[in-house]
Amino acid sequence: MIVVFASELDETAQDAIVKWPEQKIVLLTPADFFCRGWRATTGGVDDWLLVVGGERYSIRSITGIVTLVPRIFARELFDVRSEDRSYAAAEANAFALFVLSKMPCPVVNRPTPDCLSGPNWRPEQWMHASFEAGIRTKKSKRSDRALPQEIETHQLTFVTVLAGKCLEDTSEGCLPGVLTLARLANVTFLRVYFTQESGQSFFYRAEVVPDLSKAEIRNGLSEHFRAFNC
Numbered sequence: 001m002i003v004v005f006a007s008e009l010d011e012t013a014q015d016a017i018v019k020w021p022e023q024k025i026v027l028l029t030p031a032d033f034f035c036r037g038w039r040a041t042t043g044g045v046d047d048w049l050l051v052v053g054g055e056r057y058s059i060r061s062i063t064g065i066v067t068l069v070p071r072i073f074a075r076e077l078f079d080v081r082s083e084d085r086s087y088a089a090a091e092a093n094a095f096a097l098f099v100l101s102k103m104p105c106p107v108v109n110r111p112t113p114d115c116l117s118g119p120n121w122r123p124e125q126w127m128h129a130s131f132e133a134g135i136r137t138k139k140s141k142r143s144d145r146a147l148p149q150e151i152e153t154h155q156l157t158f159v160t161v162l163a164g165k166c167l168e169d170t171s172e173g174c175l176p177g178v179l180t181l182a183r184l185a186n187v188t189f190l191r192v193y194f195t196q197e198s199g200q201s202f203f204y205r206a207e208v209v210p211d212l213s214k215a216e217i218r219n220g221l222s223e224h225f226r227a228f229n230c
Contacts, residue, residue: 001024001057001061001062002023002024002026002062002063002064002065003025003028003050003052003062003064003065003066004017004066005028005067005069005096005100006028008076013027016212016218020218020222023063023222026053026057027052027053028052028065030069031078032052032053032054033092033095034079034092036051037049037056040095040102045059046060047059059104062103063225063226064221064228064229065103065106066210066212066221067209068209068210068212070116071093072089072093073089096111096116105225106163106228108162108188108210108224109208109209110187110188117209118208119185119208123140123205126206127203129184129185130177130192130203133177133178134176134177135177135178135181135192135201136200136202137203138195138202138203156193156194157172157196158170159178159192160190160217161175161178161182161189161190162210162220162221165220166179167216168191168216171194174192178192185206185208189209189210190206191207192204193207
């Protein structure tokens with residue numbers, strides 16, 4: 001069973017679950033962390049019980065987790081009193097971090113202390129790591145002025161990698177650098193976009209949350225989880 005951790009308002013995630021191939025997929029939402037039935041201790045994880053979609057599941061029944069939310073937001077805790085939502089969200093985030101960090105199955109991506117879906121890096125951090133990975137970068141400078149206009153996605157090339165393998169590559173020779181960048185960022189899934197200038201590719205931005213609307217990404221995740229559990 002694959003668990004997709006997403007906002008209950010995420011229609012893309014809900015649609016992807018319906019279209020996902022072969023096996024059972026369930027949606028874990030922030031509201032589930034407030035349901036009775038959880039069992040998670042600081043000792044071994046073998047007897048843990050999780051509540052997903054209002055149902056209890058043994059940890060042994062979960063083959064993989066895909067995390068689409070960076071954190072649990074107070075504004076989405078609809079069943080919690082408004083004056084208690086900030087505190088409840090903070091507690092739920094701490095518990096989610098603990099659970100996702102301890103899961104024995106693959107988690108895409110593993111949480112970090114300030115983000116449940118991987119590293120919460122600023123653009124400058126991604127650019128620095130890209131430089132270390134051998135990817136060309138362009139000089140940039142932060143200011144209080146208006147941000148430069150976003151480049152349309154169709155004008156960019158990109159590389160998508162999962163667990164050291166290439167899922168998509170529209171670039172010209174950028175795959176090795178992206179694989180190295182994924183290792184430096186300690187992520188299982190990574191998509192990197194590039195701009196083109198004078199026949200060369202330059203780092204533009206990175207994404208660590210899989211786009212589940214793409215069938216090739218859903219299939220890649222299924223294969224990754226299946227290989228881990230064989």
